[in-house]
Structures are given as structure tokens and as C-alpha cells.
Amino acid sequence: MGRFKLRPILLKVGEEKMKQKKIKQEWLWAYVFIAPMVIGTLIFGIIPILYSAALSLMRWDGLGEKAFIGLSNFINLMKEDKFRYEIRNTLVYTVAVVPVTLLLSLGVANLLNKGLKATGFFRVIYFLPNIVMPVAVAMVWRFLLNSKVGLVNIFLKAIHLPTPGWISDPKYIMAALVIISVWSGVGYNAVIILAGLQGISLSLYESARLDGAGNIQTFWKITVPLLSPTLFFLLTMSIMNSMRVFDIIYTFIGKADQGGPIIDSSRTLVFGIYEQAFKFLNMGNASAEAMVLFAMIAIITIIQFKFQDKWVFYD
């Protein structure tokens, strides 16, 4: 009798074991699949972050002995004019590029959203600078902004406007860098804003119009709130990217000799990190500067997220 009852129980135990085995197998395969990503990120992400933090407290030329010097690197940085210029330039650049780019993109996206036949064509053209190597962008603009033979000044002269030395006058070099960045950034932002605009239901506009709302009113009361998650995303990303600007700066001044008012007026934080680490082989100072950059980006991002419920509207 016992035998007959035992069979189903044994079967069940077997099934349970099979299931266990299957789960174990799933775990094993999952670990195999994520292993390259996790190990790679550990070696080239997590360890470098910690190492960077440690290096910021040391004096080291990259070859000899490391010496722990506490916060001296940070104190040295504060004393250096270069570092002050870098902070100033990075902030000026960001404060100029981000709002100008966003406002222009908002305008372009609105025009592109009017249902014109050539919308696709314009979208492709405005987006074009985005696929071009920033080094090449900086190169062609350096030529265009040349004070004598550059196309920009030839054009300005023809319409009797002043023709500044965009890249030879320290007062204008930052303006030149801002112009270049706005030119390359408008298309990208406009494409994303356009996608956001196209997600807004037309019936909202119609009912607003029936209620007698004007163009400006619908823009502020309907378009901006419904677009606010997109705008928030773009704002956060643009600030982050602007704080880390490097390629165009390096193309402009990277190979120039040290010092000089032009370089002082255009050097940014990432340029400073690069210079400290790979020109002066001062890994401690460079890492300290990297920590400062990271802290600045983190603080600005946290502030943005803190204030987002004041104006960002998620449905």
C-alpha cells in the first residue's frame, strides 16, 4: 500500500528538484551574461572613481612615489589664477550657451511643428552639425571667424557692422566659442522638443482657442507645461555637457604655447584637468580639479531636481 502512495510524492520531490535546478541554471546564465558589463564597469568605472578621489589627496607625477598631502592640492588650486579662470570660463560658457540654445531650439521646433511640407527637409539640415566631429566644427569656425579672411567678418563689413577679432582678441574669444556651440546644439535640442510638441494633443489647443485664448496664452499655459519634462531633461543634459566642454576648446588652444590672454580667456575645467595631468604630469592637482568639476555638476543637478516640482509637470 505504502508503495502506491510514495510514487506521487517522489515525483513531486523530483519536480521540485528540477525546478530548483532550473532556477540555479537561470542564475548561472544571468551572471555569465552580465559578467562582462559588471567586471568592465568595475575596472574602468568604479575603481577609477575611487582611485581618482584618492589621487586628489596625493602628490604624484605619475611615475615616482606617491605622497599623501591631505587637502593641499585643493588649496593650491584655489591659489592659482589659471584655476579661477577655468571656473569663470566654464560658468560663463554654460550660462551663455544653455539658455540661448534652448530658446532658439524652442523657436525652431515651434516653426517645424506648423505642418509645413518641408519640415522633414529642415529637420535634417538643422540636425546636421550634430553628426559632425566637434574638432571639425571648431576648425571650420576658426576659419570663418578669422578677423581678416573669415566669412563672418566679411559679411559684417558688407553690412557696415563692427568686425571684432573673434579669435585674436581675448574679449571676444568666449563669444566665439559660445556662437559655435549654439550653432551645433540648436538642431539636437529642436529635434527633441519637436518630438515633445508632437506628443501634445491638438484638441487641447482647439478647446483653448474656443475659450478665447490667444497664441501667447496657449504657449505659456499649454505648450510649456506639457513640454516641461522634455525641457527639464534638455536643461539638465545641456548644463552637464556644457560644464564638460573640451573638444572645441582643445582644438582652439590645445597646441598653443602656455599662457597668454587668449588661452586664459578660453580655458575650461576639463581643459585644465587635461593640462595638469598630461602636460604637467601633476596627477594630484588634476584629480583634485576633477573632483571639483564633479562636485559642481552634482550640486547643480541636485538643485535642478529639487526645483523641478516647481515647474515640471508630469501627467
Add this chain to the structure above:
Amino acid sequence: MGQKKRILRDKTISYLVLSIGAVIMLAPFLWMILTSFKTYAETVKIPIQWLPAEWNLDNYREVLVKLDFVRYYGNTILVTVVTTVLMLFIGSISAFAFARMNFPFKNFLFYMLLTVFMVPAQMTMIPKYLIITKLKWVDSLKGLVIPNLFSVYTMFMLRQFFASLPKDVEDAGKIDGCSYFRLYWNIEMPLCKSSIVAITVLNILWCWNDLLWPLIATSSDKMRVLSVAMATLQGQHGTQYHLLMAAGVLAIIPMLIIYIFGQRYFIEGIAFTGVKG
């Protein structure tokens, strides 16, 4: 009638403004192309000389052969292809595991990866350089490629796509006794082909255009890539505009071709990741 007139006027103004903008967007490229065919004297002539007197490829020949751009081209293509292929594989297979499989510490590992993603790459570049120096990877393909293969961004985006696929596809696969790898490779990957193309196009673009890492990871010109070669050229021949512009055109062309044929993926990919991100 008044309504129609207003719409017409509105459209005309829109076209006008957009066209002026388009000219500003295109003019630098046209000027670049025109200049690349000129002689040095023609580039600095006052008053301006709009068109080259003679259309020939002398500048291109000089850039490609004398300034060694053939090699930089080869290097850039090699680095871009190897990086993007491996990046996609590593990113997508981990994305699959995070979206479709269960295992201990899944959330912990996922958020750990995301945290790393939040830290700007400039923070890690010095230790990364020290690591590749230790490994003797400076000036090698390995040094240019391997530290950049682990794209948390790619993984994160693809995880979203995998997670949005219907679950019964997977169940059907399991019943058939499919292995997990076949489930990933044969069933789920083909289902998100367009997302994969979009993300790969972005990765290609990023890899081709990147300056900072190759600048750090190479010191000789053996493995030099185009971006570094161009920045160097700008430093050494800063006023040789005819050569600089020819080099610029050469560096842009491959991305331009991909853009022209795949602009739908570029723009939609970017719009999608932007809105979703």
C-alpha cells in the same frame, strides 16, 4: 478669406525664418568644401575669392598621402567598428539578463551600474590612463577600445526595450527548450532591431567623433585617429586653411553618408532616447 490670408502669411514667415536658419546651418559646410579645393593664396585673398580657379584634388592628395591621413582613416574605422560591435554585444546581453532573468543581487547590481553612469567620464580618465599604462596598452588598439566598451547607456536603453516586449514570446521560447542565449540572440534581439540600429548609430557617431580618450590613449601616430590628427594639424598648420578644410571634409564624409541613409534612425533614435530618458 481673412483666415486663409493669415494662414498664408504665417506659412510664408515660417518658411522665411527657417530658410535663413538653414543657410546659417549649411554655409559653414559649403565654405569648407569650397575652401578644400582652393590653393593657399586663394584662401587668404582680399577681396574674397569665392570659387577656386581650378577644381582639383591636390589638397586631398596632400592630406591623405603626405600628412598620413590614410593611416588615421584606417585606425579610426578599425577602432569604431571594433568598439561599437563589442559595445552592442556586451550592452545588449546584460540588458537582456536585467530585463528578462531573475537572479540574486539583480537590483543592487543594476543600480550600481547606473550610479557609475551618472559620474562624468572626465572624472575617470586619469585612472583609466594609468591602468592602460600599467597594462602597456598605450598606443594600441586595446587601449583605445577596451576601456570604452562598457556602455551603461546602451545597456540601460536596451533594457527598456527588452522589458517592453511581451512576456509570452519568452514563455514560448522556454517551452521549446530554448537556451537563454538562443532566447536572447534568436528571438529577442531580432524583435528590437530598430532600437538596436538607433543605439548603434549613436555609438558609431560618438566613437568616430570622440577626441579626449584617443588623445590620452595614444602618444605616437601609430594608432592615431582622425579627431586627434585634425586637432594636431590645427595646432601645427593653423593657417593652412586649404589643407585643414580638406582634412575636415574627409573626416566628416563617412558620418555624412551614414546620416543621409540612416537619418530616420539618427533623428528618431535621438528623439526617442531624449523623450524617454
